Amino acid sequence: MSFLDIKDLSKSFGSWRAVNRVSLEVSQGEILAVIGPNGAGKTTLFNLISGRLRPDHGRVLFQDEDITEFPPHKIAKKGISRSFQVANVFANLTVLQNIRVPVLAARSKSRIFFRPVRYFSDENHEALGLTHRLGLGDKATMIADLLSYGDRRKLEFAMAVAMRPSLLLLDEPTAGMNQLETESTVSLMKELVTSFGLTLVLTEHDMKVVFSLAERIIVMHQGGILSEGTPETIRNDARVRSIYLGEEDWLY
Numbered sequence: 001m002s003f004l005d006i007k008d009l010s011k012s013f014g015s016w017r018a019v020n021r022v023s024l025e026v027s028q029g030e031i032l033a034v035i036g037p038n039g040a041g042k043t044t045l046f047n048l049i050s051g052r053l054r055p056d057h058g059r060v061l062f063q064d065e066d067i068t069e070f071p072p073h074k075i076a077k078k079g080i081s082r083s084f085q086v087a088n089v090f091a092n093l094t095v096l097q098n099i100r101v102p103v104l105a106a107r108s109k110s111r112i113f114f115r116p117v118r119y120f121s122d123e124n125h126e127a128l129g130l131t132h133r134l135g136l137g138d139k140a141t142m143i144a145d146l147l148s149y150g151d152r153r154k155l156e157f158a159m160a161v162a163m164r165p166s167l168l169l170l171d172e173p174t175a176g177m178n179q180l181e182t183e184s185t186v187s188l189m190k191e192l193v194t195s196f197g198l199t200l201v202l203t204e205h206d207m208k209v210v211f212s213l214a215e216r217i218i219v220m221h222q223g224g225i226l227s228e229g230t231p232e233t234i235r236n237d238a239r240v241r242s243i244y245l246g247e248e249d250w251l252y
Helices: 042-049 072-078 095-106 121-133 149-162 179-196 207-213 231-235 238-243
Strands: 004-013 016-026 031-035 057-062 080-082 167-171 199-203 216-221 224-229
Touching: 004 042, 016 042, 016 057, 016 224, 031 042, 031 207, 042 080, 042 167, 042 199, 072 080, 080 149, 095 121, 095 149, 121 149, 149 167, 149 179, 179 199, 179 207, 207 231, 216 231, 216 238, 224 231, 224 238
Parallel strands: 031 199, 031 216, 080 167, 167 199
Antiparallel strands: 004 016, 004 057, 216 224
């Protein structure tokens, strides 16, 4: 049984075929990287999996259930969380308040109105625990808009994990980070997979991140899958090198 099974998925915008008959399987507990040049279709693929876009053709099966037509909130309830290329947080709430929102949603308590949050002691405890586990404990009362870029990304990861997913989609998780922030984020992603038993699928332009993290790599080009395999297989694939415009050092 495949954990995530994508079958012949396609999506067009006018005459542009953003995703072109993509089929792939993801095993439970796997760390998979999806790479490719800008415009290869990586983010569109994530949007199709997470329900933000509907495919023109094909199906998405998650734990043997067809979720192709499900809206994003229902897919999140099924156990798929995602991050975005730009950190997507509630800028005017504190770190703890940001994390508490998905904690309450995961426990189906986000629609209980007119009840002060102090009554949700279990949820508050869980949210506070996540701030510490993701290295934000000393910033729990800080307004999210005042965080550094790296810490905003950590907060977004914490919010994604707070939904209690089994599959986490990370879209360019280290984009815009300096070297220190990148190294910290790679360590954090490894910790999330281990501690929370997650399956991780990520898009990423930093090949050092990809090769230090991924167990398997899929290369997209012009909406389709050009190559897939172990990091060593991808490293030695002449077709992959060719689409990166002859940049011989990109894999090292």
